[in-house]
Amino acid sequence: MEARREEGGGGEDLPAPRPLSFFLGPREEEEAEGMAGPSGRAAVMAHRDEGRDWQIEEHDGSFRKYMEAKEAKLRVQFAKKRAAVAGAGEGGIFRGVVIHVNGYTTPSHSELKDLMAEHGGSFENYFSSARVTHVICANLTDAKLKQHQKEKNPVPVVHPNWVVESIRAGRLLPFAKYVLDRIRKEPGQSVLPVAPRPAAGGGTPKKRSRAEGGDLLNNVDSFFKNSRLHFIGSWKAKIEDVMAAAASLDPPKPDPPGAAPRRVVHVDIDCFFASVAVRENPSLEGKPVAVCHSESTKGTAEISSCSYEARKFGVRAGMRISDARDLCPSLVQAPYYFEKYQEISVVLYRTLLRSSARVQPVSIDEAYLDITGLGDPREICEDIRARFLGETGCTVSCGCSHNMLLAKIATSRAKPNGVFAISSDESEAFMADLAVREIPGVGWKSSRRLEEMGVATCGDLWRLSSKTALQKSFGAKQGELIWDYSRGIDSREVKSETKRHSVGAEINWGIRFEHREDAVRTLGKLAEEVERRLRRAGIRGRCITLKLKLRKPNAPPPPKFLGHGWCDNLSRSVTLASAADDAGLIAREAVALLLRLDADPREIRGLGIQITKLDEGQPAAADASEGRARSGGQPxxxxxxxxxxxxxxxxxxxxxxxxxxxxxxxxxxxxxxxxxxxxxxxxxxxxxxxxxxxxxxxxxxxxxxxxxxxxxxxxxxxxxxxxxxxxxxxxxxxxxxxxxxxxxxxxxxxxxxxxxxxxxxxxxxxxxxxxxxxxxxxxxxxxxxxxxxxxxxxxxxxxxxxxxxxxxxxxxxxxxxxxxxxxxxxxxxxxxxxxxx
DNA sequence: ATCCTCCCCTAC
DNA sequence: TAAGGTAGGGGAGGAT
Known part of the structure; x- marks a missing residue:
């Protein structure tokens, strides 16, 4: 149980260095379309990497704003230059060059990334001597210099002007002239060969053995057992049970909606998984802790949660472990404790239900409460926090305000381990400075589009747009939502129960098929999984959707171990005459849909089955094994x-x-x-x-x-x-x-x-x-x-x-x-x- | 107008 | 090695 993981220990044989070390989000791939010539592809994707949430959050608001303003200016400034040299040389002048930017530079970090993308180079957010060919840096701190000197094969540290002037010249200039002074003095540094690596995409063709995915093929269950995303995703379905069980607590009922201005509380456990890890291993208290699967310090395992101590180093959820360790060498890696999460979540909801009958679950560690008429919000919050801390040893933060939106935003200010309230009077002033990205519902894409419209904060939004203009570019609903939310307006009510509209299961990791039968087999497993969930919920569905991730034609090997890499997402659906919950039937339909998509099985990187158009099932004869097949219930x-x-x-x-x-x-x-x-x-x-x-x-x-x-x-x-x-x-x-x-x-x-x-x-x-x-x-x-x-x-x-x-x-x-x-x-x-x- | 299918975006 | 799931909201564009 106390499967404590020591750092170091297991870092034996590392897989061959991957030509592309950046991470591609599952849904962020398509925009690269048509942005660059073939050889620029990989670099373009590196550019896309920029959008990862944690990278944006790396900066605090003011710094970010400053950077963004700077970048906006530079973007205009460089647009022409870029156009001028576009097409210079086959596949870009930086072909084979992989840069990492250190410290503040002009052009900025982000602009350099763009430039690399434009001209066939690659960009690494984190330094790795295995991948990076040039470190770009304007001035070197002593610490960095020292570190650099320790390297066996030091990577050249070059002034950003090398990039700029190479572009201006339309060819790759020798970088020796641009090597930073303090380094150039080092013997041998200036004679380092340029030695560009092969372009990222065209690297060594990794041999595709059955072992890569074969293990998983027969082991869908173990995938689900270990998937954190599956865990948090499927927890929602179980919360209902918890809520139902807690109904016997006879909690106090808030005033009915409409009667009075709302008092809403938003509750969130502080860095949940990491907190649990610390609770399970008290010696980790006060240390930078990150939760991930891997024991290795160098792998591509993803960090799902990290302590505030780790965040000080810039470590974020979603980072790969190797990158995180570059930032924070003393990082302690902790395993998952899925059962504990469940137990603690139950405690959370029971705690909340002692304060109000109207609790809306958001996730395993997060919920809204309507406490209108139930007393002083701060007292209630502190009460919840104290009780929960006493029972679990974990801290929660609370935000309160007169609607759900502001309550949630307040929580982000309350963290860690605090309470924050936003009154009606101050809400407007509060929103004015809030980055639009902080609005729930405004994700990475939307914030980027707003940025392009010159909008960074909610205040900008008030000034710059009319509601209809916003709706024109974001759609009627989303436009209105952004418009209202940016003003702190939110009329949603805290709702305890919600109705499910879909049930699904999918896997987008470790999928490597040789034959069509492999895909069919996996679909069978997924269908069984779906059947299980449908039965558990006592529902059936008439619409069956097959989801497919298909490797993009020129996708490079995925940076993530067994990851899906760069994919097209496809789906096909069929609507049946009557609702189904039978795995055999679902599988058969799914296979037919697969046939319709006519995919090369070897290119498949992800599979999923989703059931919609749900009916309430008749749980009567729905007892698994037989019965159903004959008794006319065959759907x-x-x-x-x-x-x-x-x-x-x-x-x-x-x-x-x-x-x-x-x-x-x-x-x-x-x-x-x-x-x-x-x-x-x-x-x-x-x-x-x-x-x-x-x-x-x-x-x-x-x-x-x-x-x-x-x-x-x-x-x-x-x-x-x-x-x-x-x-x-x-x-x-x-x-x-x-x-x-x-x-x-x-x-x-x-x-x-x-x-x-x-x-x-x-x-x-x-x-x-x-x-x-x-x-x-x-x-x-x-x-x-x-x-x-x-x-x-x-x-x-x-x-x-x-x-x-x-x-x-x-x-x-x-x-x-x-x-x-x-x-x-x-x-x-x-x-x-x-x-x- | 309203529905349906396929797709994207978002959140945890 | 590592485990990139699940569900809802909603838009584009075509069929009815």
Missing amino acids: GILDTFMKAGRRAEAAGPSSSGGGGRGESVRLSDIDVNEQKYILSMIQVRQREQSKRKHFFEGFVGRERGAARWRGDAEGDPGPREPPREPSPEPGSALAAALGQARFSHEVAAVLAGAEAKDVVEWVLRSVESDLESIWRLLRAVRSLRGGGPEATAMGAEGLEEIEGLISKSVENVYKGTLPRDVCRGVGVECDDSHDKV
């Missing part, structure tokens, strides 16, 4: 198809009914309802025949070809040869034929000879049991359409028809309703010429 597509099928039957013996009759049918004659009907029959049969709990268990490890398609053989790794005999089931003859076809022209021949109806049936069946085959077929057809001698077997029209048919069938099956545009989404529009079958 989802099946009943829809059954209904549609019956309707089609009742409508008369048009072209449906029958079975495998001989006459040929035009593809366009086949009604979507008929397709659904066919599917429903197949599904029923399969359900009877096979006890497979989940679709994938049969799906994974398939590859055996057509034998599996009939759904009869369980394990049967048997003869690779597909069965020759026509099976009684429709479509299986085609399946067998396709199973034998190994080349595109054979596929084409089979398709050309097949009846449309057989194709439909085969596709529908395969959707159920063998998506991989559909995918392969689609590929085959597409590559045939691309031309080539084989295409003649069917003719362009025929191929087009087949492709449309496949697309339609898949789409129809996975739309619970009749689609508006059946072809959309299944990749018909895709023009991939890669990947021949």
Whole structure:
């Protein structure tokens, strides 16, 4: 339990230095689009790194404002120069250069970063002799000088003018002239070679072994068990239980809303995880403590929380441990205590509920209270703080005011371990100087956009904009919110209970797939996770969304160990006819959505399943194991198809009914309802025949070809040869034929000879049991359409028809309703010429 | 106008 | 090594 981690200890073999050491936030990647030439890419991303929250927060308000003003000026000043030299040299003059800026410089820290980005260089926020090629510094302090002298292979320390004048000259000037005087005196310094490294993106191709992600593939559970973000994210769902349990405390009720001006308190535990670590290890008291997974002092583990002592060194949540240690060598790394967090959180909420019945949970360590009419806010706050400290040994800070917004802002002034109140009179004056970034709801993007509009503080906002102008650039709601919040106006009420609108599970770390089956397997795990959460909450949902992170085409290796790096985020959803909570069904839908996205499995970096359009479930027969499958409770597509099928039957013996009759049918004659009907029959049969709990268990490890398609053989790794005999089931003859076809022209021949109806049936069946085959077929057809001698077997029209048919069938099956545009989404529009079958 | 899907932003 | 999740709000743009 007392798994204390000593520093040092475990720093044995370090992974090879990563060419890109900066961190890319998960959602901050897209803006780099089109900003620079190919070789400037990596540097552009370094630039994006600038936006990390903790880096902004590094400075206190006044310094930041000063810096920002300075930067704004410089930005204009340098814009022209930049334009003048843009395109100088292939890929920028600083190609291979990685700078780190030390101390105050002109151009500023941030401007240098921009310049590097513009001209093909890279930028490091923290010094690392492994990565940095040049330290940029205007004057060297004694301490820095000493440190520099200790280095075995000192990195040149160069005046910022080197950068500026190189740009002006349009080429990389020798830096010797710009080496700082005090250093130049050092023997040997001036002869250091420039030795530019390979551009960041084109570094050594790290070999992608299965081990990298393979471990995780089979271990989704352990990922969730260890993920701090999963922990804080899923805690919200549990808080409801805590609240319900605490309702018996019969807490005092505040005056009802509207009756009186509100008295709102916002409560937040001070650096929660770090506090708990200190509480668990009293010897850490007063030391700079950071909570992270790694014991190593050099890794890429992320700090999730750190003590105020550590913050004095500039350490922040979100930093990587190696960077933090550069700032604070004495930093103590503490592990997570997830169970303790839960216990303490329960104590917090019980404490709060003794003061007011109206408590709105925000997170595991943070909540709002409405205490209108319940007494003096300060007394209540101190009461809460004292009780909580007594019970847990952790301090909380409280903010009070007449609305939630101001209460929260007050808390930020109260920290650490204090109370701060903002009265109605002083709220305006208080807001005037507040940085817009401090407004809840104004994040990094919004604050940047405001900055571009010349707005840094709420006061600026009052003066510079009309509300409608704001709404024009931020949208009606967000614009209004910013407008109101900047004036301290907030009409939200403290609400105890909220209704959930979605349930999901996702993983965006450690995902490295080799085959499509790997992705399918992981989706299966996620589906089980989602099922668990739905059941626990007693709800079901009709809309299933697949979320996918896909490595960007030219993404460099991710700086973070097993991280997702630079990705495109994609999603596709399907709405079912009735609400589902069954893992098998969810997984099947998710796999179909994956098919729609048509992603190369090796490029996948993240996967998620989300359920929306929630209904209250009927918890009655929802007891996991069996029951549900037979007793008509089967949700989802099946009943829809059954209904549609019956309707089609009742409508008369048009072209449906029958079975495998001989006459040929035009593809366009086949009604979507008929397709659904066919599917429903197949599904029923399969359900009877096979006890497979989940679709994938049969799906994974398939590859055996057509034998599996009939759904009869369980394990049967048997003869690779597909069965020759026509099976009684429709479509299986085609399946067998396709199973034998190994080349595109054979596929084409089979398709050309097949009846449309057989194709439909085969596709529908395969959707159920063998998506991989559909995918392969689609590929085959597409590559045939691309031309080539084989295409003649069917003719362009025929191929087009087949492709449309496949697309339609898949789409129809996975739309619970009749689609508006059946072809959309299944990749018909895709023009991939890669990947021949 | 209103809905839906896909996407982005934000917070903890 | 490390564990970059979860949920809500809302906007753009197309379909109805």
